[in-house]
Amino acid sequence: MSTTTSTDTSAPSGVAGRLRGLTGARRVWLGVALLLVLISLVRVVSGEDALTSSSTFSAALLLTAPILLVALGGLYAERAGVVNIGLEGMMILGTWGAGYAGYQWGWQAAIIGGLLFGALGGLLHAVATVTFGVDHVISGVAINILAAGVVRFLSESVYTGRDDGAGITQSPGMASRPPSFSVPVLSSGPDLLGRLEELHWFLVSDLAGVLRGFTTSVGVLTLIAVLLVPATYLLLWRTAFGLRLRSCGENPVAADSLGVAVYRIKYIAVIISGALAGLGGVVLVFIANIYREGQTNGRGFIGLAALIFGNWRPGGLTGGALLFGFADGLQLRSRSAVVALLLLVAVLLVAIGIWQLLRRRVVQGVLALVFAAAAMAGYLTIEELPTGIVSFTPHLVTLLVLSLASQRLRMPKADGLVYRRGEH
Amino acid sequence: MSPLRRWGAVLLAPAMALLIALAISGLVMGALGVNPFRVLSVMADFGDTPSQQVTQMVAVLNRALPLFLAGLAVAIGFRMGLFNIGVEGQYRMATIIAATVGAAVVLPGPLHVALIIAVAMVVGALWAGIVAVLKVTRGVSEVISSIMLNTIALGLASYLLTGPFRGSPEGASIVATAEIPESGRIGGLNGVFDVLGLANPPRQLYGFLLVAVVVGVLVWVLLQRTRFGFDLRATGLSPSAASASGVDARGMVVKTMLLSGAVAGLIGLPDLLGRTYEYNSDFTSGLGFLGIAVALLGRNSPAGIALAAVLYAFLDRASVPLQAAQLPSSVVTIIQGTIVLAVVVANEIARRLSRRAAERASRQAPSAPVPQAPQPAAAQEVTS
Numbered sequence: 001m002s003t004t005t006s007t008d009t010s011a012p013s014g015v016a017g018r019l020r021g022l023t024g025a026r027r028v029w030l031g032v033a034l035l036l037v038l039i040s041l042v043r044v045v046s047g048e049d050a051l052t053s054s055s056t057f058s059a060a061l062l063l064t065a066p067i068l069l070v071a072l073g074g075l076y077a078e079r080a081g082v083v084n085i086g087l088e089g090m091m092i093l094g095t096w097g098a099g100y101a102g103y104q105w106g107w108q109a110a111i112i113g114g115l116l117f118g119a120l121g122g123l124l125h126a127v128a129t130v131t132f133g134v135d136h137v138i139s140g141v142a143i144n145i146l147a148a149g150v151v152r153f154l155s156e157s158v159y160t161g162r163d164d165g166a167g168i169t170q171s172p173g174m175a176s177r178p179p180s181f182s183v184p185v186l187s188s189g190p191d192l193l194g195r196l197e198e199l200h201w202f203l204v205s206d207l208a209g210v211l212r213g214f215t216t217s218v219g220v221l222t223l224i225a226v227l228l229v230p231a232t233y234l235l236l237w238r239t240a241f242g243l244r245l246r247s248c249g250e251n252p253v254a255a256d257s258l259g260v261a262v263y264r265i266k267y268i269a270v271i272i273s274g275a276l277a278g279l280g281g282v283v284l285v286f287i288a289n290i291y292r293e294g295q296t297n298g299r300g301f302i303g304l305a306a307l308i309f310g311n312w313r314p315g316g317l318t319g320g321a322l323l324f325g326f327a328d329g330l331q332l333r334s335r336s337a338v339v340a341l342l343l344l345v346a347v348l349l350v351a352i353g354i355w356q357l358l359r360r361r362v363v364q365g366v367l368a369l370v371f372a373a374a375a376m377a378g379y380l381t382i383e384e385l386p387t388g389i390v391s392f393t394p395h396l397v398t399l400l401v402l403s404l405a406s407q408r409l410r411m412p413k414a415d416g417l418v419y420r421r422g423e424h
Numbered sequence: 425m426s427p428l429r430r431w432g433a434v435l436l437a438p439a440m441a442l443l444i445a446l447a448i449s450g451l452v453m454g455a456l457g458v459n460p461f462r463v464l465s466v467m468a469d470f471g472d473t474p475s476q477q478v479t480q481m482v483a484v485l486n487r488a489l490p491l492f493l494a495g496l497a498v499a500i501g502f503r504m505g506l507f508n509i510g511v512e513g514q515y516r517m518a519t520i521i522a523a524t525v526g527a528a529v530v531l532p533g534p535l536h537v538a539l540i541i542a543v544a545m546v547v548g549a550l551w552a553g554i555v556a557v558l559k560v561t562r563g564v565s566e567v568i569s570s571i572m573l574n575t576i577a578l579g580l581a582s583y584l585l586t587g588p589f590r591g592s593p594e595g596a597s598i599v600a601t602a603e604i605p606e607s608g609r610i611g612g613l614n615g616v617f618d619v620l621g622l623a624n625p626p627r628q629l630y631g632f633l634l635v636a637v638v639v640g641v642l643v644w645v646l647l648q649r650t651r652f653g654f655d656l657r658a659t660g661l662s663p664s665a666a667s668a669s670g671v672d673a674r675g676m677v678v679k680t681m682l683l684s685g686a687v688a689g690l691i692g693l694p695d696l697l698g699r700t701y702e703y704n705s706d707f708t709s710g711l712g713f714l715g716i717a718v719a720l721l722g723r724n725s726p727a728g729i730a731l732a733a734v735l736y737a738f739l740d741r742a743s744v745p746l747q748a749a750q751l752p753s754s755v756v757t758i759i760q761g762t763i764v765l766a767v768v769v770a771n772e773i774a775r776r777l778s779r780r781a782a783e784r785a786s787r788q789a790p791s792a793p794v795p796q797a798p799q800p801a802a803a804q805e806v807t808s
Contacts (some may be wrong), residue, residue, distance in 0.1 A: 085567065124765075132769045133776070137507050137567060141716050156752035157456045275669040301571045304782025308568060388583025394573040402569065403562045 028315070040206035042344045046379075050337040051381050052206040055199055056329050057213025062287060063332075065222040066091075066280040070303025071310065071317040072225075073276030073342070077122075079236060080269030080313060081249035083416040085140025087277045088300025089147030090121035092159075094278025096151040098410055099171035106176035109284055111221070119271050121147060126270040130263055133418045144300075152293065166305050171291035181223065183215040192227020221283045234316040245269055249412035252419040261402015262419060277303070300396070305398045311409050323401065327394040336384045338393055345400075346375040348380025354405075437673075438721065442735075445762040453755060458631035466749045467742040473528025478617060480623035480741065485628050487732075488737035489694040490708065493636055495729035497645055497688035497724055502724050503647060504680045505662040510555055510570025511688045512712025513577030518548040518583050520601065523703035524589045528656030536608040541635070548689020549682045551577065556681035572633075573680035574712070585705060592704075597775045600704035607612065610635075610697040630698035639687065640726040646683075656680055688712070717764040723771070736760060 043051040049054050070087050071393055077084040094114040101113025128139040152168065158167040166172040183402075193215070196208035236242035245265050247255035249366045252262045277300060302324050311317025328338050353368035426507040450460035459732060470480040494511055501508035507515075522544035554573060591602025606755035610627025657675050659666040669672045691711050696703065718736055722728030739760055743753035 128765060128769060133772050134765075136767045138716075138720060138768050139765070141713070142507070142720075142761060142768065145713060145717060145764060146758070146761030148756055149761050152754035153452075153456070153752055153758050154433075156459070156754050298575050300570070301568070305568050305572065308565065385640050386583050386587060387584065388579045388581075392576045393578035393580075395572045395579075397575070399558075399572045400567060401562075402564050402572075 004079040004188055007416050031165065035166065036206065036210070037203060038347060040203045042340055042347065043206060044202055045339040048340040049200065049331050051331065051340055052209045053333075054166030054194065054209045054212035054216060056337070057210050057326075057331045058216055059213075059223060059332055060073070060327075062219065062283075062325075062328040063328040064321050065282040065326050066299055066305055067303045068225045068302050068318060068321040069228070069280035069283065071321050072228055072314070073273040073280070074304050074307040075232065075271035075312065075317060076245070076264045076269045077125075077278070078307065078415050079249045081252060081374065081412060081414045081419065082125070082266055082270050083136040084125065084273055084305070085137050085301075086147075087273070087304055088141075088296060088298065089140070089299040090118045090125075090146035090274040090277035091281040091303075091418075092144075092147040092151055093121045093136035093274075094232060094281025095285050095291050095295050096154060096171075096281075097278060098282040098285040099174075100154075102174035102285060102291075103166075103172040104175065107174060107178040107286070110174060110178075111279070112279040112286060114285070115275045116278070116317075118281065119275040121278070122271040122274020123267075123276065125149035126209060126267045127365075128268045129418070130253055130270070133420055135418070136416050149376040155293070155383055169293040174285070177289065178220050180217040180219045182217050188226075195279050195346050198335075199354070207268045217220075219283070221279070223285060224294065225278075225283070229314050229318050236314075241318045246412070248306045249415055252414055256421060262421070266419075302394060302398060305402060308409065309398070309401055312411055319400075323342060324394045324398060325395045329373075331390045331393045337384050338385055338390050339379060340358040341393075342375045342379040342382075346379060348374045349354075349375060433504075437721070437770040437774040438767055439770075441766035442763060443494065445759060445766040446646040448766070449755065449759045452758060456470050457682040458475050458664060458752060458755070462749070463751055464549070465756055466745050466751060467739070469745065474623040478623050482625050482627045482629045484695065484737045486627075486634065486737075487699070487731040487740050489630055489632055490711050491690045491714055491718050491736050492730050492733035493687060493694075493735055494692045494711045495718030496715075496726060497691070498712075498715045499717040499724040499729060500643065500647075500656075500684040500687060500721070501680060502719055504656045504659075504664065504676060506677065506680055506684075507567050508552065508555070508681065508684045508688070509567055509714070509716065510552060511684075511691070511715050512710070513570070513574035514551045514685045514688035514705075515691035515712060516581045516709075517551045518544040518579045518689030519696055520584055520589060520703045521547045521706065522689070522693070523601045523696055524591075526583075526608045527591060527702070530605065531607060532560050533607045536605075537610060537697065538732055540604070540697065541690065544689040544693055545686040546689070547690065550688040552685025552688065553678070553683045554677040557680075560677050562716050579705075582705075585703065589703075591702065598704050598706055600702040602702065603731065604697070604701045606698070607703060612698065615633055628698065630694045631696055632694040635690070636694070639690065639729065643687065644726045646799070658734065668803060674695050688715075692717070714760070717760060719768050720764055720771075735763075739757050 028238035039052055042126055043049065070091055073090070074084050089314060094117050097109040097117025098114035102110030121301065124146075125139055125143055126186045128134040129136050129143075155168050155171070159171060160168060162172075164172045191212075193208045193212035197205050197212055199205050234242075236246060244255065244260045245268075247258075247260060247264050248265050248269070256262050280299070281296060284299070285291050288295065303321070306320030306324055307317045309320035310318065327341075330341065349368045349372035357366060446464075453460040453463060463736045470477040494515070497511050497514075498508055504528040509660070510559035522540045525543045526536070526540040529536065529539065531753065551573065552570075553568050555570045558569050559566050584600065585599055589601050590599060592598065613631050613633060614624055614629055614685070617624045628762065645653075647656065655666065655676060656679075657670045658669070659671055659673060663673060666676075695708055700707070714736060718729055719733035722730070739756050743756045746753040746755065
């Protein structure tokens with residue numbers, strides 16, 4: 001659902017032609033299948049079972065959920081034409097709200113607390129950008145600074161002088177834990193996938209590991225996050241409200257002239273955006289079982305990057321969130337497996353290099369091959385990366401992917417522009 | 425227009441914003457049961473003896489120095505419509521590498537200091553250059569790439585500090601680079617207090633103050649009095665008009681980011697050369713983000729940024745006495761955040777009012793030439 005379908009009716013010829021002839025969904029599936037084959041190859045060659053183990057993918061899915069929610073939040077705001085750098089701050093607010101409500105009234109309240117606090121951040125952003133016409137990036141940066149101060153202040157007022165482990169930087173533990181689900185027979189009980197995974201067969205065991213990771217003890221919020229992707233697609237692309245919202249991001253003047261309440265829609269979109277970012281924060285609180293200062297660790301920004309990488313489409317941003325979740329999960333599981341990732345990067349870059357050379361783009365092709373050689377050298381020489389370097393794997397992956405992919409991206413036309421009624 | 429009215433118009437918006445921000449912060453504090461007037465009185469209390477008071481003033485100035493440089497670095501980008509959010513990473517990389525180089529070489533005094541400054545500027549510029557190159561060649565938004573590079577810089581710095589650049593013995597509680605020898609340090613300026621007849625405080629006023637003043641003046645001259653500065657500001661005000669008049673937009677992006685990064689490289693040096701003499705795991709952090717706030721508050725002009733930096737430093741200084749007085753010190757961050765939001769909103773309102781006034785004037789006298797916007801600062805703003 002992320003890529004456009006081809007309208008080219010001429011007879012396809014060669015690999016490129018046949019690729020172009022495929023529909024978007026099929027192309028995505030083909031890409032996923034190829035990637036899986038590649039990863040299992042790398043797994044067999046490097047012997048790093050963590051690359052496709054179910055525990056890695058379970059962690060990856062868990063860490064994908066917050067990024068996915070933030071990216072979805074960004075989608076609502078940016079499709080309505082408001083750039084939201086403040087996602088990180090709204091996520092921080094969400095973690096605090098979840099921590100506070102969670103320790104008082106349990107996990108259901110934590111979800112509501114996170115949603116509410118995030119929505120408050122969104123409301124502030126909407127007031128600044130829509131009503132007062134402040135530059136979107138500036139308002140977002142200010143919200144990020146402010147949110148960090150507000151949660152510190154709230155913790156100082158509420159959590160000081162207690163003896164239950166809470167303090168200026170963390171809340172007490174939650175009153176109850178959220179439920180999680182496993183698919184019966186396949187991933188629990190007989191655990192067929194788990195047995196298949198332990199055989200370490202090429203491709204089959206890898207697929208089993210991935211599937212088992214995605215179906216074992218899936219948190220309730222992860223489930224909600226995954227379900228929100230098609231729901232968002234339907235809401236934004238298949239309803240009148242969605243059309244109006246997107247028209248505010250493409251051409252607010254035209255939308256206004258057709259009777260769309262541009263200000264109101266922008267307000268709604270940015271508040272939803274904040275609420276979803278806050279929900280992303282709730283996931284982090286669920287993982288740690290408490291609120292802790294600095295818990296978000298820049299995930300709001302990674303969500304934003306996933307949104308851009310996904311070309312401002314729900315399917316695309318899911319792919320981005322999964323990629324960063326995988327990088328995050330892998331660096332948590334195994335530091336040596338990150339080195340094996342270099343082999344994967346090398347193989348991918350060789351493919352890209354050859355592809356570019358075939359299309360006679362010599363500079364890009366040679367550059368890709370040089371980087372492939374560098375990655376290969378890194379794989380062969382490095383045993384295990386130090387923690388300082390492993391910690392920014394997701395960020396480096398983000399940067400690399402964006403610099404390889406960003407040319408074909410198209411943001412909503414009026415994204416980031418301040419709209420004043422009657423001034424155009 | 426009389427200079428009084430002109431300056432009044434420039435200062436009115438920030439002053440109003442400051443009052444509104446204080447009022448909002450006061451309401452928030454009141455709602456959570458903290459007495460805002462007690463907070464204010466603790467903030468304004470500089471101590472009883474003259475020596476204490478001068479000490480506190482030195483503390484404010486020393487803190488204002490890096491904030492000023494950070495604001496300046498951000499403002500250079502802002503003037504051209506570029507968001508350099510990566511100042512944080514740029515100064516971290518610059519400081520750790522400059523500290524290591526400074527500790528490794530032996531040179532006569534001024535040369536040693538000059539080398540450290542040069543290394544810091546080059547590293548800052550290179551780190552910012554990555555952002556520029558990605559933007560120009562690959563179309564990656566500088567906001568995203570600089571945020572990613574911030575995290576990467578923090579990770580790299582922590583790796584370098586615990587790995588190859590480690591100078592402290594194993595098992596020390598604070599990991600640090602090797603110490604910069606005497607010849608690479610900048611002495612204090614406390615002689616000034618004797619000349620002025622003030623009490624000489626135990627704390628040293630950073631000698632880097634002089635360097636910062638020179639940098640501020642140079643940046644002002646570069647932006648306001650050279651062809652390069654004109655191109656830069658023109659691109660910020662209208663990219664399409666600038667490129668139509670022959671400005672190389674891509675080249676300007678690279679040059680501006682390099683300049684901004686070079687200034688950002690200096691941010692860590694007042695502390696490094698005046699107090700710590702080493703980069704350690706406790707080194708001052710968060711200056712890059714505060715720099716954005718300071719640049720906004722100072723409306724991107726060096727003089728305004730200096731004032732804003734002193735204000736922020738004054739607020740920062742208060743966090744220790746606030747803690748001592750059993751008050752939440754995080755009110756400082758809240759006041760700072762509210763000030764930024766209030767200032768950008770006030771700037772926007774002021775811009776709109778002046779625009780409306782200009783429109784009204786041109787309607788009343790259709791034959792007369794359209795008057796200039798009454799606020800010179802409004803024209804300088806590229807961020808709107």
